[in-house]
Amino acid sequence: MTLSEEKMNMFKYAFALVVFLTSACLIPHAQAATTCDSTNVPYTLNAGTLSVPTTLDIGSVIPGSAKTHTINGSCSGTISSHTIISCYYGTGTEVSGMPGVYSTDVDGVGIQLLNSSGQIVRGKGYSCDTTATPMGTVSSDGGQTFSFSYTERLIKTATHIGSGTISSAQDPFGFGVFQSVGISGARNTSHYSATVAERTATCSIDPLNLTVSLGDFPVSQFTHVGSYTAWKYFQITATCTEEVNLTASVTSANGVNSQYDDVLNLTPGSDSATGVGVGMLLDGVDLKYNYPIPIGGTTEPGVPDAVNFAVRYYQTDATVTAGKANTIATIDMEYQ
Known part of the structure; x- marks a missing residue:
């Protein structure tokens, strides 16, 4: 081997060594994944x-639909935020x-x-920002633990609802650390399952027919237009299958006085x-x-x-003549 060949080999070795060392400097340190x-x-x-x-009113929570769940866990690695959020992942649209x-x-x-x-948590899609209504936080200590609860519920959104089963696959909500990772990765979802049907409310009235006797009164008791007898009280009972609001109104086959819209005419006759x-x-x-006039509060x-009524005679004209003083009244009770 000549001297020139030895130098060439040395340069080759030196060059290879430099390349090796330079490459070694570019190898990154392995880091644990954030989860x-x-x-x-x-x-x-x-x-x-x-x-x-x-x-049930539109916008009301459907009775029995509210369900709550708690999620506990911990994080490892470096997280960019400590705020836990939820987003709607389902296929539905906001009402x-x-x-x-x-x-x-x-x-x-x-x-x-x-x-x-x-x-209320409002946000749809995998990259939504609901930090204004956070689910919870990841602790800042070494354990990086978390624990939070949430509630899902159903809302009546139309006058009448359909019947069927709410698909647990259609309406998931997802949970994760904001701008970081999902809790349990892609398995970070909460689903909801229920079978829903509409139920018609009914009310029964007792008694359906009632005779109220006001008694006998001398003509002399009626001294001027607007004079009246004592009230005679009676009750009608309404029993309803649901919570409803009742109203009552009165009509009569005899009609109403032409001057007083709260006075029923007597049954005509000789x-x-x-x-x-x-x-x-x-x-x-x-x-x-x-x-129609509202009756109290909501029924149970x-x-x-018990609905309280009262009746009395009321003088409508300057002159009163003796005779039978009967009338027929129909009380209409409605519920909603």
Whole structure:
């Protein structure tokens, strides 16, 4: 080997060594992956079978639909945020005028999620930002633990609802650390399952027919237009299958006095009295002819609700003549 060959080989070795060392400098240090894990997801909230009364107001929570679940776990690695959020991952659309309520595959029924503070969480898609209504936080200590609860519930979104099963696959909500990772990765979802049907409210009235005797009164007791006898009280009981609001109105085959819309005419006849009519009260309020008046508050399902009425004679003309003073009244009670 000549001297020149030895130098060339040395340069080759030196060059190879430099390349090796330079390459070694570019190899990065291995880092642990960032994860947040929990054994509490995925999870399905099962509400069973729900009957929705037709009288339930639009926008109201469907009775028995609210279900709560708690998620515990911890994170490892470096997380860019400590705020845990939730987003709607389902195929439904947000119902107009109802923030955070998403349509389901049952007509007239929407789904909604609340955090543990009772705040409605509104945001759809895998990259939504619901940090204004957080689910919870990851602790800043070495354990990086978390624990939070949430509630899902169904909302009535139309006057009438359909019947069917809410698909647990259609309406999931997802949980994760904001701008970081999902809790348990792609398994970070909560699903909801329920069978829903509409239920018609009914009310029964007792008695259906009633005769109220006002008694006998001398003509001399009626001294001027507007004079009257004492009230005679009676009750009608309404029993409803649902919580409803009742109203009552009165009509009569005899009609109403032309001057007083809260005084019923007497039954006409050759032997009937004249100059008086019959007035009625409902819970202390004058019952105007064919004018519905609310009855108290909301009824309790299956519990009889006593409705208080009263009747009396009322002088409508300057002159009163003796005779039979009967009338027929029809009380119409409606519920909604």
